[in-house]
Amino acid sequence: MKSFSIGVDLGGTNLRVAAVTPAGELLDHVSLPTRLGAGPHAVLDDMAAAIRQLIDKQRGDLLGIGVGSPGPIELPLGVLHHPPNLTGFDGLNLRTELERRLERPVQVGHDAALAAYGECHLGAGRTHAVDSLVMYTLGTGVGCGVILDGRIWQGMRGAAGESGHGPIIPDGIPCPCGARGCLEMYASATSIVRRARELGLDPPATHDGNGSAHFSASTVAQFATAGDERALRVFDEVGLALGLSLAHLVNALDLPLYIMGGGAAAAWPLFAPRMFATLREGSYVYRQSMPRDPGVFEPGKTHVAPAQLGGDAGILGAALLPLAARATASA
Amino acid sequence: MKSFSIGVDLGGTNLRVAAVTPAGELLDHVSLPTRLGAGPHAVLDDMAAAIRQLIDKQRGDLLGIGVGSPGPIELPLGVLHHPPNLTGFDGLNLRTELERRLERPVQVGHDAALAAYGECHLGAGRTHAVDSLVMYTLGTGVGCGVILDGRIWQGMRGAAGESGHGPIIPDGIPCPCGARGCLEMYASATSIVRRARELGLDPPATHDGNGSAHFSASTVAQFATAGDERALRVFDEVGLALGLSLAHLVNALDLPLYIMGGGAAAAWPLFAPRMFATLREGSYVYRQSMPRDPGVFEPGKTHVAPAQLGGDAGILGAALLPLAARATASA
Numbered sequence: 001m002k003s004f005s006i007g008v009d010l011g012g013t014n015l016r017v018a019a020v021t022p023a024g025e026l027l028d029h030v031s032l033p034t035r036l037g038a039g040p041h042a043v044l045d046d047m048a049a050a051i052r053q054l055i056d057k058q059r060g061d062l063l064g065i066g067v068g069s070p071g072p073i074e075l076p077l078g079v080l081h082h083p084p085n086l087t088g089f090d091g092l093n094l095r096t097e098l099e100r101r102l103e104r105p106v107q108v109g110h111d112a113a114l115a116a117y118g119e120c121h122l123g124a125g126r127t128h129a130v131d132s133l134v135m136y137t138l139g140t141g142v143g144c145g146v147i148l149d150g151r152i153w154q155g156m157r158g159a160a161g162e163s164g165h166g167p168i169i170p171d172g173i174p175c176p177c178g179a180r181g182c183l184e185m186y187a188s189a190t191s192i193v194r195r196a197r198e199l200g201l202d203p204p205a206t207h208d209g210n211g212s213a214h215f216s217a218s219t220v221a222q223f224a225t226a227g228d229e230r231a232l233r234v235f236d237e238v239g240l241a242l243g244l245s246l247a248h249l250v251n252a253l254d255l256p257l258y259i260m261g262g263g264a265a266a267a268w269p270l271f272a273p274r275m276f277a278t279l280r281e282g283s284y285v286y287r288q289s290m291p292r293d294p295g296v297f298e299p300g301k302t303h304v305a306p307a308q309l310g311g312d313a314g315i316l317g318a319a320l321l322p323l324a325a326r327a328t329a330s331a
Numbered sequence: 332m333k334s335f336s337i338g339v340d341l342g343g344t345n346l347r348v349a350a351v352t353p354a355g356e357l358l359d360h361v362s363l364p365t366r367l368g369a370g371p372h373a374v375l376d377d378m379a380a381a382i383r384q385l386i387d388k389q390r391g392d393l394l395g396i397g398v399g400s401p402g403p404i405e406l407p408l409g410v411l412h413h414p415p416n417l418t419g420f421d422g423l424n425l426r427t428e429l430e431r432r433l434e435r436p437v438q439v440g441h442d443a444a445l446a447a448y449g450e451c452h453l454g455a456g457r458t459h460a461v462d463s464l465v466m467y468t469l470g471t472g473v474g475c476g477v478i479l480d481g482r483i484w485q486g487m488r489g490a491a492g493e494s495g496h497g498p499i500i501p502d503g504i505p506c507p508c509g510a511r512g513c514l515e516m517y518a519s520a521t522s523i524v525r526r527a528r529e530l531g532l533d534p535p536a537t538h539d540g541n542g543s544a545h546f547s548a549s550t551v552a553q554f555a556t557a558g559d560e561r562a563l564r565v566f567d568e569v570g571l572a573l574g575l576s577l578a579h580l581v582n583a584l585d586l587p588l589y590i591m592g593g594g595a596a597a598a599w600p601l602f603a604p605r606m607f608a609t610l611r612e613g614s615y616v617y618r619q620s621m622p623r624d625p626g627v628f629e630p631g632k633t634h635v636a637p638a639q640l641g642g643d644a645g646i647l648g649a650a651l652l653p654l655a656a657r658a659t660a661s662a
């Protein structure tokens with residue numbers, strides 16, 4: 001019988017719940033569709049039921065419950081504000097609603113921050129023995145989490161880590177957030193597909209005839225790997241955008257590690273060369289502290305590397321969250 | 332007889348030493364020219380002599396000695412690396428050299444970080460009851476200090492707060508740091524003068540016939556205040572540059588306060604309108620948390636404001652530095 005905590009990853013498509021040991025071992029997990037159409041209370045009921053199910057199965061010492069949510073979420077309060085990926089959840093207090101259902105305390109965090117937190121303590125941060133890092137998650141949007149001295153830097157109201165909306169190209173592509181030239185408009189999976197289409201890369205027909213729906217960032221990556229000039233240009237622009245954003249963060253924070261996760265980070269070999277070139281050009285702090293080989297870790301240097309936990313980073317980080325709260329409470 | 336600490340502000344032109352109470356009262360101070368021509372050891376001898384003189388005069392309980400230095404300075408080590416404003420100091424270990432002369436421990440920090448630290452605890456941060464802020468110092472260059480939860484965030488090697496070299500305009504004006512479009516190339520006092528000249532604003536002849544040497548950022552500000560279109564455009568560009576840099580930092584860190592200090596910050600009324608407009612456009616985090624009136628403080632909102640301690644911010648921050656070290660050691 002092991003002690004464990006529960007981590008929850010609330011996404012716009014799937015809802016995942018896991019039982020995790022303090023060492024990061026995933027004991028069990030449940031994945032179900034997020035029933036957005038049924039409304040937020042149905043989703044919360046599903047979440048509470050899945051959590052109870054895992055707790056009952058483990059029968060160990062429950063250390064706490066952590067939930068990662070898409071933003072914007074006001075922290076530490078736990079209230080969602082017009083979350084674009086959770087239609088109908090505006091104004092919902094995720095924390096208190098779940099605490100009421102479970103009759104237990106719940107910790108809530110921003111999904112991108114929890115992915116960074118998981119990577120820091122169980123993934124790339126642990127591998128390289130550093131406790132400060134920034135993680136970019138290249139998915140539908142570009143999420144970003146900031147970990148300083150082992151703790152999530154969530155900012156005054158939980159809005160830290162919105163570097164996906166940093167205006168890297170003034171007067172650049174308009175972003176739904178209202179700004180122009182945001183990182184997200186160049187480096188998200190969505191933007192990779194949009195930009196490929198703009199450059200005339202047409203989706204191939206698939207066996208079910210539904211080509212457009214299957215034209216994803218990984219399709220564009222396949223074209224690029226096969227040498228398609230348009231697809232290569234798309235990833236070159238991804239690298240430029242990430243390099244500029246990194247230059248800002250490296251100069252502002254001087255951290256030992258910056259990592260790239262999320263689905264589109266799989267295209268690392270395609271965007272990394274331009275990303276490193278742009279970072280070298282744009283940040284003298286990086287030039288003064290870059291490793292001889294960007295792929296080889298040197299203690300005391302500034303590193304940019306792929307994330308290591310794949311799709312589990314967020315749920316593992318969520319499970320770690322209540323452990324930190326316990327440590328603080330007992331300190 | 333009061334307990335006090337010593338703060339030192341080592342500049343490329345002047346060397347200032349002050350005795351300061353823990354509450355920030357400046358008891359006494361000495362200012363002398365930095366004898367760069369005589370070499371770093373002569374400057375260190377001058378500094379040590381001035382420190383001893385103040386200690387002897389106060390005859391109170393000396394709490395510690397803090398020194399602020401221009402960068403790049405590797406921290407916590409205290410070694411200078413090719414500091415552009417301290418010719419001949421490359422490779423010098425400021426901390427150990429001064430400790431050897433004084434036979435006492437010395438704390439060393441980056442001047443821009445110490446100005447931010449002073450403002451946090453004794454200036455704008457105290458006024459507004461916040462303990463996290465970023466301070467930009469608009470001088471010969473653009474310095475930047477990051478204070479998180481009341482402590483200096485110095486980064487892995489002391490290079491945090493180099494946002495003056497954040498590439499806000501990709502492919503913009505080349506900077507001596509090797510990058511293009513750095514904030515410093517638009518918002519420093521030096522850049523204000525350079526840009527005014529580029530726009531055809533000629534220095535007025537002064538009574539000593541030495542017009543060019545007296546053409547400073549404040550001269551440009553006088554022209555702007557008098558309605559000169561070229562001078563107004565210069566400060567509009569300063570505001571644009573600061574607004575873009577702020578948008579990056581607000582999105583990344585979500586702090587309650589960002590302040591502008593240094594000589595060129597006196598032109599606040601000239602650059603603030605464009606700065607706020609750019610920040611509103613470029614950061615949805617700011618739009619969600621901006622105060623109704625940018626000049627009126629509202630708890631829980633994001634504020635951008637002038638610094639409050641003037642030229643004393645750095646020396647006061649330096650004097651506070653050893654007090655924090657004592658608090659940590661006794662905790």
